Amino acid sequence: MRRRSNIPSGVVGAPLDLRTQDEAKRQGCPSVVDGRLRTYAPGDNAGRFVDILGHRVSRPLAVSLAACVHCGLCAESCHYFLARPDDPTMTPVWKADQIRKIFKRHVDWTGRVAPWWVKAGSPRDDEDLNRLKNIVFGACSACRRCTYNCPMGVDTALLVRFARGLLTELGIVPEGVFNVSRDEWETGNQMAVTETDYLETLEWMRDELRSELGTDAVDIPVDKPDCEILYTINPREIKFDPRSIAHAARIFHAAGVSWTLPKRGWDQTNFGLFSGDDKLGGFVARNVYEAADRLRARRIVISECGHGYRSTRWEGYNWAGCDQKLPTESVVVTLKRLLEEGRIAVDRGRNPEPVTFHDSCNIARSGDLVEQPREVLRRVCADFREMHPNRRENFCCTGGGGLLSMAEYRPLRLEAGRIKADQLRATGASVVCTMCHNCIDGLADVIKHYRLPMRVVQVLELVSKALVLPGQP
Ligand code: SF4
Ligand code: SF4
Numbered sequence: 001m002r003r004r005s006n007i008p009s010g011v012v013g014a015p016l017d018l019r020t021q022d023e024a025k026r027q028g029c030p031s032v033v034d035g036r037l038r039t040y041a042p043g044d045n046a047g048r049f050v051d052i053l054g055h056r057v058s059r060p061l062a063v064s065l066a067a068c069v070h071c072g073l074c075a076e077s078c079h080y081f082l083a084r085p086d087d088p089t090m091t092p093v094w095k096a097d098q099i100r101k102i103f104k105r106h107v108d109w110t111g112r113v114a115p116w117w118v119k120a121g122s123p124r125d126d127e128d129l130n131r132l133k134n135i136v137f138g139a140c141s142a143c144r145r146c147t148y149n150c151p152m153g154v155d156t157a158l159l160v161r162f163a164r165g166l167l168t169e170l171g172i173v174p175e176g177v178f179n180v181s182r183d184e185w186e187t188g189n190q191m192a193v194t195e196t197d198y199l200e201t202l203e204w205m206r207d208e209l210r211s212e213l214g215t216d217a218v219d220i221p222v223d224k225p226d227c228e229i230l231y232t233i234n235p236r237e238i239k240f241d242p243r244s245i246a247h248a249a250r251i252f253h254a255a256g257v258s259w260t261l262p263k264r265g266w267d268q269t270n271f272g273l274f275s276g277d278d279k280l281g282g283f284v285a286r287n288v289y290e291a292a293d294r295l296r297a298r299r300i301v302i303s304e305c306g307h308g309y310r311s312t313r314w315e316g317y318n319w320a321g322c323d324q325k326l327p328t329e330s331v332v333v334t335l336k337r338l339l340e341e342g343r344i345a346v347d348r349g350r351n352p353e354p355v356t357f358h359d360s361c362n363i364a365r366s367g368d369l370v371e372q373p374r375e376v377l378r379r380v381c382a383d384f385r386e387m388h389p390n391r392r393e394n395f396c397c398t399g400g401g402g403l404l405s406m407a408e409y410r411p412l413r414l415e416a417g418r419i420k421a422d423q424l425r426a427t428g429a430s431v432v433c434t435m436c437h438n439c440i441d442g443l444a445d446v447i448k449h450y451r452l453p454m455r456v457v458q459v460l461e462l463v464s465k466a467l468v469l470p471g472q473p
Helices: 016-027 044-055 058-065 079-083 092-106 109-113 126-136 154-171 175-187 197-212 235-239 243-255 280-292 306-319 331-340 371-380 400-405 407-415 418-427 435-448 459-466
Strands: 231-233 300-302 328-330 356-357 383-385 430-436 453-455
Touching: 016 092, 016 280, 044 126, 044 154, 058 092, 058 154, 058 243, 079 407, 092 154, 126 154, 154 331, 175 197, 175 280, 175 400, 197 231, 197 235, 197 243, 231 243, 231 280, 235 243, 235 435, 243 331, 243 459, 280 300, 280 306, 300 306, 300 331, 306 328, 306 400, 306 435, 328 331, 328 400, 331 371, 331 459, 356 371, 356 418, 371 383, 371 459, 400 435, 407 418, 407 435, 418 435, 430 435
Parallel strands: 231 300, 300 328, 356 383, 356 430, 430 453
Antiparallel strands: none
């Protein structure tokens, strides 16, 4: 998601709050040192990188490092390569090879015996690490389209995340990644929303909704125990798009759902997925799971966010070392159920414009959730049309992998967005719907850059617009 650059440089490296410091200490978190998020320090970083790499290679990583047969079939999967077809450094295999050669030199026996034969190599200094940073953060949105199309099952995005995590431990990260990680460690949410701002925004939305519907029965509850749903959101909704919370409240009210937002643990987004820092990932995800426990909720529902869905629904339980005690689902799955059970009535004539759907990489390819949003959209839109390719083969919005927070890579990101712009244009739709706040910003950038006559919306907005309420026009 887009970040406001409101952090004065002098506060970079300020101490984290005491609760976070304790948590980081308890977790043995390598990116937090002396109560501060680790910053770059000159020294033998190349040696440290190799040392950490040797200790962290897991079995799935080793498989992806060793299994590549250099067939080149993944090249055409990558939107970066499609935008620059004459540049071999844009192919997934070349990007992965920059990590693979270090593994071969220092871990794999072939590289230790005959390094020249297997093209093994080592980073020599910080310049080499900086070059690697620009590849793994700047030239890959971790969309996993290449993985999906690799006959050997090589997961290049897994390797990219691994390298990102090692560089994060050394403080060799884009400034945006550092700032967002620090905010998340410090405040429990990635946009440093204060508790006052959070509560006041929810009250404001509740008051607007009450006046719109003419009843005080509609509510946006906070910290209400024993509800059917614990609703978790993306901080972007508080900062830039609070109407999305009002849409959810309107629909839950119509369906008679008992629900609540938590006072703490409401941010389902997780920059640990992007920075490669599993400890940060565990810290953020645990906040959500603990909120559900504390409030005795029966289900965790994740608002429309791709990486938030993947982190909270799938990866977070591993990072946090927790068992999954409660059903955890996307709000789009909740909407589908409410429609199927007849708990809400809709009129698709209220959304007459041609609407197409953009699959978020983290939801479709990495989350296996593809038909549910389509079933909802067909019920609430008069003219739903597919984009091609779609579902697990869809192209990234350009903003995946946390790239929206890394301003220095924006020109390359938008250049690589040409394939997405072509896809969007070919649908002839005037509205593109996506179930991801990150994709909203990525697509909006592409639409503006390539001057497409479209706007971006989310599923909640279209359902809310189609909602038929008793006594309402
Ligand atoms: S990553 Fe897969 S598709 Fe790409 S070159 Fe290696 S084996 Fe071939
Ligand atoms: S994960 Fe996506 S952006 Fe990264 S190399 Fe593969 S296809 Fe390209």
